[in-house]
Amino acid sequence: MPLPIILSRWVHVISACLAIGGVFFMRFIFSRGLSLLDLESSERLLRQTRRSFKMLIHTVILFLLISGIYNTYLAWDKYKLDEAVLHALWGTHILLATLAFTISLYVLAGVVPPRSHRKLMAVNFVILLMAVAAASTLKWAREKAMAEHSSSAAVLDKQ
């Protein structure tokens, strides 16, 4: 069994889980809990949570970049089987992920959050979901291209 391939994909999926789930709970669930506190305590707690969450997100982005580059390097030959579809999906996934990273880094930069941080976090959650959709479809299209390629190779071998 190719352990490096399995481990790199595992790290990529875990990092994505932590990023998406963290953004969702930070924006939609935890903010409900904060709303019951007085304004001063609520703002202090938000700043402290942001600090912990920033450490998590920065680490997650690093792991996503490293494992993503390695996964792309491993699968690059397969992307040549159906360049039009696979490169379009791969490019969409990379573009959305870059956008999500940029928004995350901007929202979590500095001690005080930007004024539009709630809206930006919600937008970021939607972008992350779209990045997952692109990755999921890319994986399916890649496996389909490989299956079709191997079947045509088998037919040629028989001839």
Add this chain to the structure above:
Amino acid sequence: MNTYFAHTLIYLFSRYLHIVCATILVGGTLFYEMVVPAAIDDLTPEQQLIVFARARWFSKWIVWLCSATILISGGVSSYAHWGDYNRDQVYPAHQSMDGHSQPGQVMELAPLARPGWWWAAHASSGIIAVIIALGLTIGKVPPNQPIRWMRLNLVILLVVMFFATVTRQTRIESGSPPSQSVEPVETAPR
């Protein structure tokens, strides 16, 4: 509607839902286990309880919805790959580097290379993780030591995801029977 198109759409959508719900469960567990306790350390015990109780009430519905979706979408994906999981033979498409396998030759799968076993490990450990997640949200009062339970569940969820990754890898490596791969348009979506 074309049957293949409908199957593909259902399969893709269910996989997407499976991943999204898993991200929310894993990310949410880590968020409550690592981020929140460190942040609320300075609050009074009453304020800590208020924050936790309110967030727990909202996350309860999320956890129940995600658990149900994960079980249903997991069932759909398992159905789509059931043939691969029940196979104990490998169908190499190309000659191997060492020359032991030839295209079209049927070979016995090694126990660790059987996707069915890894699928069983993934499904059973996944069900345990879902039960723990539901147990943490049932009732008006959280169980004793909820953070420890969340820490345990986070480790189980990471193991579940490792089993899922290995299942996929062994499924792809074991290949498809020649009768299935000659006309991929007529087969279940891969």
